Amino acid sequence: MTTVHRPSWLTPPPSDGPRHTLHIVSGKGGTGKTTIAGSLACALATDGRRVLLCEVEGRDAISQLFNTDSLRNRGERRLIKTPDGGTVYGLAMDPENALMEYLETFYHLGLAGKALDRFGVVDFATSIAPGLQDVLLTGKVYEVARRLIKGLPNAYDAVVLDAPPTGRIAKFLNVHDAVADLAKVGPIRGQADSINAVLHSEHTVVHLVTLLEDMPITETVEAIDDLTPTKIELGAVIANMITPTSLDQDQLALAAEHRLPIAVPGLSDVANKALADEFAVDAQRMLAEHQRRLRLQQLDRPLVQVDLDPFGIEVESLFGIAATLQDQLADEVRA
Structure with missing residues (x-):
């Protein structure tokens, strides 16, 4: 590792500004x-x-x-x-x-x-x-x-x-x-x-x-x-x-396994099933995102989450x- 010389003009960032320049x-x-x-x-x-x-x-x-x-x-x-x-x-x-x-x-x-x-x-x-x-x-x-x-x-x-x-x-x-x-x-x-x-x-x-x-x-x-x-x-x-989701992990797991009841008033059984199938795919993706989020947390770096x-x-x-x-x-x- 090369030693980095710090010149005399290199003063710290102002305390009233952003932490880094x-x-x-x-x-x-x-x-x-x-x-x-x-x-x-x-x-x-x-x-x-x-x-x-x-x-x-x-x-x-x-x-x-x-x-x-x-x-x-x-x-x-x-x-x-x-x-x-x-x-x-x-x-x-x-x-x-x-x-x-x-x-x-x-x-x-x-x-x-x-x-x-x-x-x-x-x-x-x-x-x-x-x-x-x-x-x-x-x-x-x-x-x-x-x-x-x-x-x-x-x-x-x-x-x-x-x-x-x-x-x-x-x-x-x-x-x-x-x-x-x-x-x-x-x-x-x-x-x-x-x-x-x-x-x-x-x-x-x-x-x-x-x-x-x-x-x-x-x-x-x-x-x-x-x-x-x-x-x-x-x-x-x-x-x-x-x-983004308002469901917890248990609810997502139920949805991914088609065990979370979905019955939208006014929709036919076929339409409700299609909606449940689509939601199951989304739930599986969100569960996978959760596992990957845990991997990022193991990096010991601040983790910012943007929806x-x-x-x-x-x-x-x-x-x-x-x-x-x-x-x-x-x-x-x-x-």
Whole structure:
């Protein structure tokens, strides 16, 4: 394990803000990690707080979630005002723009950098050094998160990153190893060390989104195993799209075995039987979800449970999930 040097400028997060500055949200594809990331940003945006929601996969997922124009090449844009009085902003990152910013910041290659882009040098650089792409993307995340630490006027109270999926998250955050073969000294190495310091500080936490299904849970367990040696703080496991029910386990077991009487007035015996059959299938699924929930509880991580919205996800739905996150992550949000 590489020793992480803590620079003198790295002060703790403000006591009157969220517990962490940088919230990294990962999950297997299809678990709704972008929805949870967007909802978490809304949950953190209270009482005048400014929260930035970032994406790095080039999917335009944030703009689709908030039903707005594409964020590509548009910088930091206001997305929405929350009912709790905060504001969420969005930023879509890509390696090319991140490299252009890097060249301008450290080498003052404004127009020359654009010329390199036209000649395909950017694509060439990121293709021969794949680790450079992750360093550039995490570097941009680091830059916006560091504004609060530095007390800059354009700072955000929190930054939420819709990160790569669980199968790649540990490698994505392993900036030190990514840079080891790229640079021993110089600006790239210096920036990587600063990024590493923030990622390993009390400013950063990783939340993992899953479903109560076998494959997503397995990937969540593997991600925890991969992230634990990095010493980056692990936060909550968020079980998303849970089937809500008012029945207890005994009642679900009876329904699954067709032993829970169902007789809807006005329906024929055939229709009632069809309803009972359908309910039995749903009960079996909910019993299976319960067993998988027990597996997640054994991970010894805070477990957040978000119910399935049968009407789908719209902007207003995000506020409902945000309220759930505020309730179950109260110490994290500090609303």
